[in-house]
Amino acid sequence: MSSEELGRRIDVTPEQIRKDLAGFGAFGKKGVGYHVTELLNNIGSILGLDRRWNIAIVGVGHLGWALANYRNFASMGFHLSALFDQNPAIVGQSINGVEVLSVADLERTIADRNIQIGVLAVPAGEAQPIADRLVAAGLHGIWNFAPVRIKVPESVQLVSEDLSVGLATLSYHLCRQGR
Amino acid sequence: MSSEELGRRIDVTPEQIRKDLAGFGAFGKKGVGYHVTELLNNIGSILGLDRRWNIAIVGVGHLGWALANYRNFASMGFHLSALFDQNPAIVGQSINGVEVLSVADLERTIADRNIQIGVLAVPAGEAQPIADRLVAAGLHGIWNFAPVRIKVPESVQLVSEDLSVGLATLSYHLCRQGR
DNA sequence: TCGTGTGAATCCTTTCACAGCC
DNA sequence: GGCTGTGAAAGGATTCACACGA
Numbered sequence: 203m204s205s206e207e208l209g210r211r212i213d214v215t216p217e218q219i220r221k222d223l224a225g226f227g228a229f230g231k232k233g234v235g236y237h238v239t240e241l242l243n244n245i246g247s248i249l250g251l252d253r254r255w256n257i258a259i260v261g262v263g264h265l266g267w268a269l270a271n272y273r274n275f276a277s278m279g280f281h282l283s284a285l286f287d288q289n290p291a292i293v294g295q296s297i298n299g300v301e302v303l304s305v306a307d308l309e310r311t312i313a314d315r316n317i318q319i320g321v322l323a324v325p326a327g328e329a330q331p332i333a334d335r336l337v338a339a340g341l342h343g344i345w346n347f348a349p350v351r352i353k354v355p356e357s358v359q360l361v362s363e364d365l366s367v368g369l370a371t372l373s374y375h376l377c378r379q380g381r
Numbered sequence: 382m383s384s385e386e387l388g389r390r391i392d393v394t395p396e397q398i399r400k401d402l403a404g405f406g407a408f409g410k411k412g413v414g415y416h417v418t419e420l421l422n423n424i425g426s427i428l429g430l431d432r433r434w435n436i437a438i439v440g441v442g443h444l445g446w447a448l449a450n451y452r453n454f455a456s457m458g459f460h461l462s463a464l465f466d467q468n469p470a471i472v473g474q475s476i477n478g479v480e481v482l483s484v485a486d487l488e489r490t491i492a493d494r495n496i497q498i499g500v501l502a503v504p505a506g507e508a509q510p511i512a513d514r515l516v517a518a519g520l521h522g523i524w525n526f527a528p529v530r531i532k533v534p535e536s537v538q539l540v541s542e543d544l545s546v547g548l549a550t551l552s553y554h555l556c557r558q559g560r
Numbered sequence: 561t562c563g564t565g566t567g568a569a570t571c572c573t574t575t576c577a578c579a580g581c582c
Numbered sequence: 583g584g585c586t587g588t589g590a591a592a593g594g595a596t597t598c599a600c601a602c603g604a
Contacts, residue, residue, distance in 0.1 A: 204563060212530075216563090217597060224565055232603045233562045249549045250556035264447035271443065274528055274545055278552070318560060319551060342560045343551045349453055351391075359554045361547045366453055368540045370428045372498060372522045373457070375538045377429035381497060381521045383585060395585090396575060403587055411586045412582040 204235040251279045256317045257345075258284040260332050261324035262292050262302050265347055269323060270297045283315045305332070312339040319343040326350045383414040430458045435496045436524075437463040439511050440503035441471050441481050444526055448502060449476045462494045484511070491518040498522040505529045 205216035205223075223229050223236075226248050230236045246252050257280050259266050270282060285302040287293055293304045303311060311317070320336040322329050322344060329348035336344060343359040346352055354360050384395040384402075402408050402415075405427050409415045425431050436459050438445050449461060464481040466472055472483050482490060490496070499515040501508050501523060508527035515523060522538040525531055533539050 206563080215597075218595095220564065221566085221596080228565070230564050232564045234604065235563065248553070250552040251549065253556075255552060255555075264443045264450065268443035268447055272544065275548070278545060278548055280548060280552075318555065342558070343555050345547060345551055357558075359551055359558070361551045363542070363544070363547055365451065365542070366457060368524055368542055369454070369457055369459060370430065372524055372538055372540050373429040373434060373459075374427070376434075376497065376522050377432075379521070379536075379538070385585085394575075397573095399586065400574080400588085407587070409586050410582060411580070412584045414585065 203238050205230070208236065253279055255280050255319055256283040256315060257281065257319040257321060258286065258312060258315075258317045259321040259323055260286045260305065260308070260336070261322065261328070262287040262289075262295075262297070263323065266321075266323035267297065269321060269347075270300065280319070283317050284311050286311075308332075308335055309339040312336070312341060317341065319345060322346045322348050322352075324348055382417050384409070387415065432458055434459050434498055435462040435494060436460065436498040436500060437465065437491065437494075437496045438500040438502055439465045439484065439487070439515070440501065440507070441466040441468075441474075441476070442502065445500075445502035446476065448500060448526075449479070459498070462496050463490050465490075487511075487514055488518045491515070491520060496520065498524060501525045501527050501531075503527055 205219040208214075209216045209219050220230070223241075227244065229241055229244050243252070257275070259269055259282065262270070262285050266285070266287070270285060275282060282298060282300050285297060285300050286305045286308055287302050288305045293302050295302050312320075318341060320333075320341045320343070322332060324332055326348050329346065329350050330352050333344055333346070333352045333354060337354055337358055341358065344352075344354060344361070346360065346362040349364065349366065352360070352362070384398040387393075388395045388398050399409070402420075406423065408420055408423050422431070436454075438448055438461065441449070441464050445464070445466070449464060454461060461477060461479050464476060464479050465484045465487055466481050467484045472481050474481050491499075497520060499512075499520045499522070501511060503511055505527050508525065508529050509531050512523055512525070512531045512533055516533055516537055520537065523531075523533060523540070525539065525541040528543065528545065531539070531541070
């Protein structure tokens with residue numbers, strides 16, 4: 203498939219596709235284009251999606267529950283290894299064959315199950331304390347869904363999903379449009 | 382508060398803060414800084430957060446449920462006006478005082494309640510058909526959480542929350558770091 | 561012939577530096 | 583004296599254009 207066709211499908215210019223890919227290597231064939239399966243493998247390997255990451259979700263409210271059932275995780279090499287909640291009514295239940303543990307077991311379980319990534323699906327007030335515990339337990343990455351800015355050491359990767367950004371974007375463009 | 386202090390808090394250079402704000406008007410006082418409450422009001426008004434938006438959530442699975450309970454909506458002027466699901470076991474229940482309606486009532490309710498923004502929290506396969514119905518019903522914006530690329534007319538604002546981007550980002554940086 | 565990979569040119573954003581107002 | 587708003591300089595990113603290999 204050519205960069206032209208790839209670009210059309212995701213609304214990006216062909217030059218952009220070629221430059222971006224060329225930054226990581228020469229994946230195309232001149233006069234032919236890109237071999238799609240090969241390209242997917244290469245991109246997966248660049249992103250580290252060809253290895254296995256063990257993740258834990260902290261906070262099994264509706265959001266945590268939804269994330270635990272997110273099917274795309276597995277296909278990207280993410281393996282749901284543990285679920286934590288502080289609510290005794292939820293602890294002991296199973297989602298997708300994974301039992302919900304008490305947050306008291308956080309540190310021990312992270313070490314035992316070799317968990318590298320923690321997902322924060324807890325209320326805003328709990329986010330920083332839990333993040334601190336995750337970091338102390340030796341995690342390398344945190345995916346934060348709590349609507350607060352949390353702090354972690356430089357050595358820990360932090361990605362925050364801030365839903366208010368999406369809403370503000372929508373609101374702004376609707377206003378521009380005169381709605 | 383000075384642009385220096387504002388910048389420190391959100392990890393942005395002071396020049397960036399000043400340039401960005403200046404693009405929309407002169408909100409600061411020379412030698413003094415920015416009046417925080419005033420600034421918040423101005424930014425809110427730029428983003429259109431000072432008016433009221435009526436939103437509807439389609440798909441009341443765990444994700445839809447979590448979104449329906451997201452408290453920050455209200456503070457940004459977003460009013461949850463309707464919930465839709467196709468599952469008869471869920472239709473009729475109430476969340477936050479809003480009753481879950483059948484998707485059959487989609488078009489009528491959107492018109493009746495003057496809904497401008499639709500939130501897609503449905504499975505991937507349902508996203509495009511529902512989006513089409515929302516657009517036909519006269520919505521102006523769609524906030525998509527389904528893990529598919531959907532198409533809407535130019536005149537409709539579309540914001541998609543693609544969770545796989547966050548995960549890939551985390552994975553990539555962890556790899557770079559040699560984890 | 562076709563389409564990649566890439567220097568060169570263009571465009572846009574960020575940083576610097578400072579005049580001007582509080 | 584302090585800090586904004588903003589031209590000018592620097593730095594990046596995108597687009598153009600084409601040599602070269604399949």
